[in-house]
Amino acid sequence: MAVDTAETVIAVRELRTQFGATLIHDHLDLDIQRGEIVALVGGSGSGKTTLLRAIIMLLKPTAGSIRLFEQEIIGIGENAAFRLRRRFGMLFQQGALFSSLTVRENVAVPLREHTRLPLQQIAEIADLKIALAGLPADAGDKLPRQLSGGMLKRAALARALALDPALLFLDEPTAGLDPVSAGAFDELVVQLKQSLGLTVVMVTHDLDTLWSATDRVAFLGEQRVIGYAPMRELTQAEHPLIQAYFEGPRGRAARGQVCTVK
């Protein structure tokens, strides 16, 4: 693995996040390399989504350093933050599509905000992103409430991809999807990573996703990252929390499937 030569896209150092008396992260370090799909896992309440929100500047950590594209984002200025936001896309857990806009208009929002392209061209780009996300041709004119759960996730993915970001964040991308849709979504993410050269950071509980789509998995526990390795190695880790997470019946079942397939 060419980790040494690869470029570090996200570097988190000594991160500390605290809500009142509750300590979420303490001395948390994490490096994410360009072109990898990295999953954040851990038990409920281990601060996966909080870490994601800190990285995308929705939440200000108590202390520490986060470097995004080699730029420190703690205490970053408004303008620099705006430029940086153009370089990543985020897929929220519930989709978070604007309910009063059609899917095409939703995808066009970041384009209209960040570029000065003519509206006709923006609509064409939006249609391409909708197709890239695997939605049928008639989806662009629909309102979010007219879409099923799986299509909603794809529409949200299309919006996250609108600005051709180098970095994509996914919060529970397959939660609430049926196994077929979830599998197709995993494939889509891998395909997009390969053809667009994306770096993908996702929070997930889906063990099938972890086995089939990720390059590395960061395990959060005890307020920090207690394991960071490809899935196969991570499941061999000695740490009791990691053992408990992957050695449940579901964990073994998911691994068994992958082993027999390969």
Added chain:
Amino acid sequence: MNPPTAAATIRHNTDGWRCEGDWTLDGIETLDRSLQDMHWPVGELQLDGSGIQAIDTTGALQLLSFIAGLEQAGHPVQLTGLRTEHQALLDLVCERLATAGSVTAPPPTLNSLERLGRPVVFHAIRAIEFLAFIGEAAVALGRLALRPSRFRWRALLGNLEAAGVNALPIIALLSFMMGIVIAYQGGQQLKSYGANIFIVELVSLTMLRELAPLITAIIVAGRTGSAYTAQIGTMQITEEVDALRTIGIPPMDLLVLPKLLALAIVLPLLTVFADALSVFGGMVMAQTMLDVSAGDFLDRFPQVVTPISFLIGVGKAPVFAAIIALVGCYQGFQVRGGADSVGRQTTVSVVQSIFLVIAADALFSVILGGVGLWR
């Protein structure tokens, strides 16, 4: 930091035509204009893609639609020399583009008759639905009367506090100011006739019979009716209303009846409170502007204000309360879809309840005048 972006261009050199620069979202913003001024030779065109530094899906789309445009104009294009990864991306975009939709033509505009008819039918249906809702609420109220033990007292108490106690400061301030305004405006006229003492009649009757109930109802419609719509509307979106139904709690019982009863209790009380504060405001003004002392004012007050005037004012309040609560709840249940719908129905709820309150007030005037209770 961001690497500097080289604008996407197509150049003509000795070997032919060559794409250069970053064919990315940043790079193509200036591309369109430069391509329009280009003079293309007749016949087949060799396009060399080896000068492309970077390409993303937007750039690929731009390149493909540019080539398609050329071919349509009678220039077959050969694109060569692309890096493998760029070619792969171009292929992916090309493949996905085949399934992509496009902006469909807007639906044909309606003719004027249809434009008139649609809203009429829409509002007629809504009006009938609202009547049905009132009926359902009445049935639920009847059920409750048979089995009062099932009533949700906790919800009632919460609503009493939110709609009543918490509204006291704003009602106090506004009705006090209303009293001052009426006394000031009327006092100017009375003074010119030397009829200063009639300020008591003017302020008391106007306030007790008409303005205090109306002002209170309008404030409560804006404050509480809108809150009812927004709360039920949000619960509708998050499927909480469906959850209640599934558990076996009729939404009518938990969400509507406590609100309706709370408002029916609280609005008359708030009206009495507004009566007192607005008459007090008039009294302050009478003393400072018209030299009618507080003692004189209070002496005359029971002589000229009959209990009937007071009771008519307070008696309207439960009707106003029913209008506000029912419209607020009904509009909440009309919410469909998402956040924008909550906003829309909340606006409708406030506008409708204020309209209906004023209409009901006018109706009261006509009816009470008809039976001779105008004083």
